Amino acid sequence: MIMAFHFLGALSHIQKTTTHSTFVFRCHRIRCAAYTSMALSTGAHSAWSRALLRQKPRRGSLRKRTVILQRPRKRAVRLEEDCQDGADVLRRLVPGCDGMDSAELLDETADYIRCLEEQVSLMRSIVNVISLNFNPKS
Amino acid sequence: MLRGQLQCLSPRFLLFCSFPSSAASFSILILILLLLRRRRRRRLSELKNIAFSPFACFSRRFFVSGMEKERFFGGGWKSAHAGLLPEVSAFAGDEHLPHSFVGFGWEQPVHGQEAHAQQLESALSSLVSSPSSNAPDGNDSVVIRELIGRLGSICNSGNVSPSSRCHSAHASYYSTPLSSPPKLNLAGADHQRQRMLVNQVAAAPFLADQGFAERAARFSCFGAAEAGQLSRVSSRQSLAKEVAASYAMMAGSSSSPEASSASEKLTAVVAEHNARKRKAAPKGKGKAAAPSSSSAMDPPEEENSDSKRCKAAEAGGADKDAPVKPKTEQNSSDDGNAKPPEPPKDYIHVRARRGQATDSHSLAERVRREKISERMKLLQDLVPGCNKVTGKAVMLDEIINYVQSLQRQVEFLSMKLATLDPQLEFDTETLLSKEMHQVHVPLPQQVLFPLDMATSAFSLAQLPLKLAENPPDSMFSSLQLPPIDHLANLWEDDLRYVVQTGFPQSQEAPFSSGALRAE
Numbered sequence: 269m270i271m272a273f274h275f276l277g278a279l280s281h282i283q284k285t286t287t288h289s290t291f292v293f294r295c296h297r298i299r300c301a302a303y304t305s306m307a308l309s310t311g312a313h314s315a316w317s318r319a320l321l322r323q324k325p326r327r328g329s330l331r332k333r334t335v336i337l338q339r340p341r342k343r344a345v346r347l348e349e350d351c352q353d354g355a356d357v358l359r360r361l362v363p364g365c366d367g368m369d370s371a372e373l374l375d376e377t378a379d380y381i382r383c384l385e386e387q388v389s390l391m392r393s394i395v396n397v398i399s400l401n402f403n404p405k406s
Numbered sequence: 407m408l409r410g411q412l413q414c415l416s417p418r419f420l421l422f423c424s425f426p427s428s429a430a431s432f433s434i435l436i437l438i439l440l441l442l443r444r445r446r447r448r449r450l451s452e453l454k455n456i457a458f459s460p461f462a463c464f465s466r467r468f469f470v471s472g473m474e475k476e477r478f479f480g481g482g483w484k485s486a487h488a489g490l491l492p493e494v495s496a497f498a499g500d501e502h503l504p505h506s507f508v509g510f511g512w513e514q515p516v517h518g519q520e521a522h523a524q525q526l527e528s529a530l531s532s533l534v535s536s537p538s539s540n541a542p543d544g545n546d547s548v549v550i551r552e553l554i555g556r557l558g559s560i561c562n563s564g565n566v567s568p569s570s571r572c573h574s575a576h577a578s579y580y581s582t583p584l585s586s587p588p589k590l591n592l593a594g595a596d597h598q599r600q601r602m603l604v605n606q607v608a609a610a611p612f613l614a615d616q617g618f619a620e621r622a623a624r625f626s627c628f629g630a631a632e633a634g635q636l637s638r639v640s641s642r643q644s645l646a647k648e649v650a651a652s653y654a655m656m657a658g659s660s661s662s663p664e665a666s667s668a669s670e671k672l673t674a675v676v677a678e679h680n681a682r683k684r685k686a687a688p689k690g691k692g693k694a695a696a697p698s699s700s701s702a703m704d705p706p707e708e709e710n711s712d713s714k715r716c717k718a719a720e721a722g723g724a725d726k727d728a729p730v731k732p733k734t735e736q737n738s739s740d741d742g743n744a745k746p747p748e749p750p751k752d753y754i755h756v757r758a759r760r761g762q763a764t765d766s767h768s769l770a771e772r773v774r775r776e777k778i779s780e781r782m783k784l785l786q787d788l789v790p791g792c793n794k795v796t797g798k799a800v801m802l803d804e805i806i807n808y809v810q811s812l813q814r815q816v817e818f819l820s821m822k823l824a825t826l827d828p829q830l831e832f833d834t835e836t837l838l839s840k841e842m843h844q845v846h847v848p849l850p851q852q853v854l855f856p857l858d859m860a861t862s863a864f865s866l867a868q869l870p871l872k873l874a875e876n877p878p879d880s881m882f883s884s885l886q887l888p889p890i891d892h893l894a895n896l897w898e899d900d901l902r903y904v905v906q907t908g909f910p911q912s913q914e915a916p917f918s919s920g921a922l923r924a925e
Contacts, residue, residue, distance in 0.1 A: 279823065291824055298820035355802060361809045371774065374781035377805060381788050384812035391819035398826045 271383075272390055274305035279394070302391060306383045314379045315372075319364020 278301030286294050307320035355373055359365045362380045365373050762772070782801050786792045789808045795801050 294824040295821045371777040
């Protein structure tokens with residue numbers, strides 16, 4: 269629900285501000301809004317959410333979140349073997365998982381997948397609602 | 407100290423290869439005993455009053471025994487003691503000790519060539535048992551007794567290695583001494599390590615002489631028992647390997663390839679041993695040895711007692727194996743050790759499994775691997791359709807594919823929203839209210855979503871005319887295309903997702919399969 273709130277707020281904001289922008293630009297904005305709302309709903313206890321929030325705080329409310337990102341994070345000594353597990357692709361996919369252990373990486377991946385699924389379902393439902401609203405009008 | 411000692415030892419071992427078997431064995435055993443003395447001595451000196459007494463006992467014992475070997479041995483010990491005792495009292499200058507001792511070991515083979523292996527055995531056993539016999543001496547004998555008791559406990563933990571028959575004999579041999587001492591507080595952790603060590607040594611298939619092998623195992627355990635910490639099992643392993651290799655040298659006559667391989671092995675093992683850090687060994691080991699030595703019998707009677715203990719100990723050994731926790735994962739880099747020691751590390755307590763290596767490195771690796779497999783199982787539940795998949799690599803691929811597909815869906819849904827937004831008056835409140843209804847219901851039933859999405863996609867797709875003709879592989883390039891193509895590609899992508907999630911839709915099946923094939 270936090271995600272829905274954030275995302276819908278972002279969508280409305282984007283709709284208001286980018287009526288004259290290109291489609292691609294709006295797509296990009298909506299995508300960023302989706303990821304940001306994902307990260308906001310997760311909070312700062314996940315590495316990927318922190319990395320996402322660090323990337324592009326487009327909305328004013330996001331600037332408050334930078335306080336969360338400044339938490340000190342202990343980095344344990346990681347053995348080489350742990351990092352070279354063949355999970356490089358996964359590290360690239362999941363944001364903020366660069367110097368991570370394979371075990372932690374899998375944790376982050378699980379969290380990320382859960383959030384992604386939520387976001388996808390949210391966006392789909394929004395699309396449904398809009399399309400349902402849209403169709404009768406057309 | 408130990409590193410220096412071993413570094414001194416390794417060239418000695420190499421040199422001893424060239425010696426005749428008995429002399430080499432003798433010198434090597436002396437070296438081992440020296441190791442034992444030194445390590446135990448460190449702890450004894452900590453106790454402050456105990457350092458001198460065991461050596462005094464030994465020298466006394468040797469003078470009393472009157473055996474030629476023993477006398478010589480005692481003489482050698484005595485002269486060694488002269489150098490050792492001040493060291494012990496000063497608790498310094500560890501490097502001097504091996505040199506002086508090795509000097510003795512060097513000289514002794516010259517004299518002791520006539521000595522038989524059994525005489526050597528008896529001398530060594532008397533050496534070990536002497537502190538126990540001198541019960542009134544006080545703490546040191548108790549320490550030694552406990553140490554030997556721990557030695558017994560080593561073998562008591564049980565025999566898993568089927569390779570050696572003397573293995574069970576040795577294990578059973580030490581079990582009864584273990585049962586006797588009641589005050590083995592630290593025994594639990596040490597015993598398993600020692601067990602493994604003893605098993606390693608005893609498992610040497612080339613040890614023909616069972617009694618001799620028993621002695622060797624005992625003494626190696628004796629020395630190893632005082633070595634490093636629980637986490638330094640490998641150091642003891644290497645020590646046992648050294649002993650075993652030296653015995654191999656001896657038992658396998660003087661064939662040069664054996665000796666050279668043994669020497670190589672020794673040097674490698676010693677180097678490995680030196681590379682590891684050693685923490686203070688628990689005192690309880692010394693205590694454990696003492697009671698076992700007290701229960702240890704005189705050389706001529708040992709064989710008889712061994713057979714008795716064998717049967718009693720095997721039962722005890724079997725019991726020891728029971729509390730070992732079973733685990734699912736197997737360590738591929740096993741050393742083939744029979745016993746699982748319990749190394750309590752500083753921050754993670756890990757119990758090695760039966761028949762697995764007890765390296766600190768391999769243990770850490772095993773822990774890490776088990777962590778990863780746990781998380782993989784969790785991910786299997788998240789990622790749909792991964793129940794049948796086994797293996798990390800395939801599972802990893804599936805996870806990557808799923809994450810990529812989810813990310814793609816987010817992209818395309820955002821594109822959908824981008825196209826839909828300007829065409830609609832975006833009322834947040836109404837949307838939210840409708841959203842609440844829709845989100846709550848379908849979330850637990852994700853199967854409905856593809857249907858809704860498909861219908862909506864169909865409705866959306868009917869607007870553009872070029873729908874069916876859009877090639878499926880223009881999906882990614884659609885970002886630059888007009889929205890119509892976006893919708894079509896979105897539709898195809900959603901269909902693909904539908905197929906992936908296993909939602910059966912006959913209408914989309916041909917499209918989806920085509921899309922899949924095209925991808």
